[in-house]
Amino acid sequence: MAFQQELTRWYLANKRNLPWRHTQDPYVIWLSEIILQQTRVEQGLPYFNRFLEAYPAVSDFAAASETEILKLWQGLGYYSRGRNMLFTARQIMDLYDGVFPVSYKDLIKLKGVGEYTAAAISSFSSGEAKAVLDGNVFRVLARYFGISTPINSTAGKKQFSELAQSLIDQEDPALYNQAIMEFGALQCKPKSPDCEVCPLVLSCYAKNNKLIPVLPVKLKTVKVKTRYINYFICEQDNTVLVNKRILEDIWQHLYDFPRIETAAEAAVNHEEFTQEVKQKFGADVIIRPLMEMKHLLTHQIIYVQFFALDNYIVNFNMSTEANWVTWPDLDQLPQPKILTKFINFYFNK
DNA sequence: AATACGGGGAA
């Protein structure tokens, strides 16, 4: 039996029951696809349900505020996805009269929609025969056909893209796209795939040549950088000083506390650090260390220290928007995971 | 072509 038929047969017998598979509504599919970018199904699922409940149609999404969207997005990461979605939702109301596009050609123009997502939405919502190419597809194709071109190289993307497009089932592209991705996610897993029960095992190049641990090949990527962020808790009349990250690197448009970033671990007995704090919060400031945390991102290791300040003066020019808010109000604002963790600990939750 | 952008789960 052909590669495609084996995949769809396997899919029909083994697929998970996922909510976005019961619709052809391009808005709902868009919602699911953006949420699932670089995100496991189990992690994205609750977010999908909450978003769909809050915004049943693209018009509802477009009417929301950015803070609302980011608050719902909190904890999911890659926050530009949420901001781009709001931009796109509003654009669809304005330019497309609220009608969500379904063709690859139109979808690819939308902010936050790249080749993968345009192929996914167009095939699932309108049956357009555009092959999806995500991490799962790369892996299945690399192993089955024995392709060792690095998947994150320009040549590799071209080669895999052409192969994927040549394989897509013209009769039911949606079914085939779903099938190959689900197969990669559940069966042809990155580590220890279930080759014993694989319907394609006899014709799998990687399996026959002991290349399962080698394929797909991926070029070594970025060095992780280490940084040290020191947060200051300034309380006053049941409020705390918070800061909106406007032009910052990570966590754009989320809220955190005033901070000083240092080149190394900061310490209260370190002259340079205390001088910098005094420069910012006044010479009489008292610095009380609260706790240290380590926060891991894909590309950064962040050592975070929290300090409580007393006798401070807030007369400095904060580079970003600063506000006094109550703790319950801060809870309503979108914030980085590390802050949520700290606040929970701080209040002994 | 390379880098930035989160957070979590599996081995």
Add this chain to the structure above:
DNA sequence: TTCCCAGTATT
């Protein structure tokens, strides 16, 4: 620890 997840935008 290391890898990588239903990737995209920017440099």
